[in-house]
Amino acid sequence: MEFLRPATWAEALAAKADLPEAAPIQGGTDMMVELNFDVHRPAALLDLNRVAELTRWTAEADGRLRIGAGVPYARLIAELGDRLPGLAQAARTVGSPQIRNRGTVGGNLGAASPAGDSHPALLAGDAVIEVESAARGVRMIPADEFYLGVKRNTLLPDELIRAFWMSPASGPQYFSKVGTRNAMVIAVCSFAIALHPGERRVGAAIGSAAPTPRRARAAEEFLAAELDWDAPLEPAVLRRFGELATEAASPIDDVRGTAGYRRHAIGVMARRTLTWAWNDLRAGRTERRAG
């Protein structure tokens, strides 16, 4: 095995082009488990820790945030929790403090586990993934085109994940996750919602309830058509949203839960998170009127 230590992004891309089978390692919270248990023995490890730009984020001229693939969850929570509350909530459910100090959204995207905590929030928040290769340059991939199957994504062998782009929240956002305790839990299933009041649109996505993380498209389209943004939430709308979110799932039975339980829980989380978000939206409006 080789251990490659590029100091710059250009060097990292060149190394990946030379040896496409090299496995990138950033926080190591997935990759090292595979090495420790001899599940995976890559030809080389491509250590990205020295590529400092991956650990930076910037507010871009178009108003979006560009967040380096190597920004750890702990910093996402501390530095961007106000602008990306849905993703920050998801980040807070990752592992333990030690894991959040090392693990990154870039790693979650690279591993592409259907249970990865960041995915539903990325999908609901319309994230775009910036990947790059030395040969063909940058590709910008919307999150909902990024996941292909269980632990498979659209990344080509010579590409690396450089950053992800998201707009700061334009309305309330929530993430919900079912597990046996708060810490150190791989999601039984999870759900994220993002309200976009300006566009009268809602983003919604499910995790750990299908071969990939996925948007609940029919549920989103239903809300775009049926929500009365100036009124309290109608029980019939809430119920139908939960049903459509459930229909987006195609879960399996496994050690963490049954398919039936997951379907049920997705519906519950969909109704809960929409209610929380709607209450925040209404409370915010009342405050603005009072102010």
Add this chain to the structure above:
Amino acid sequence: MRVGFTVNGREETADDVWEGESLLYVLRERMGLPGSKNACEQGECGSCTVLLDGVPVCSCLVAAGQAEGRRVRTVEGLAEGDRQAPIQEAFVECGAVQCGFCTPGLLVQAHDLIERVPRPSDADIREALAGNLCRCTGYEKILAAVRLAANRRAENP
């Protein structure tokens, strides 16, 4: 490959390190620092917690080569000379040690908490220690020890 970094203030190097080897393995087996414990090897238990450039991490999940040129502080480096760190004194006084296997990781993680958070609430303490498992289930005394150390630090900063 050769790997070198600063451990508890001393420059150390190790030769013939396998490229997929963990920082934990290098500390324990190549640098004679067995304080960090090897239990789960998957980041579940926190027994191998060390400070990497001042940040608590599971050393079983850091590739040894990623530590090259960086600063590592292990449980062996918490004491200053013969004097135990305040968190170590508090663990002894509160009887927060049973079999002792989880203790090094808890000490490093709790030390980091009281250095960063002046008056941690019980919720802060529980969240900070959520990734450190004690299978003797001695958590009450561990919580008492962290409270004691944090209070002492707040009174004598």
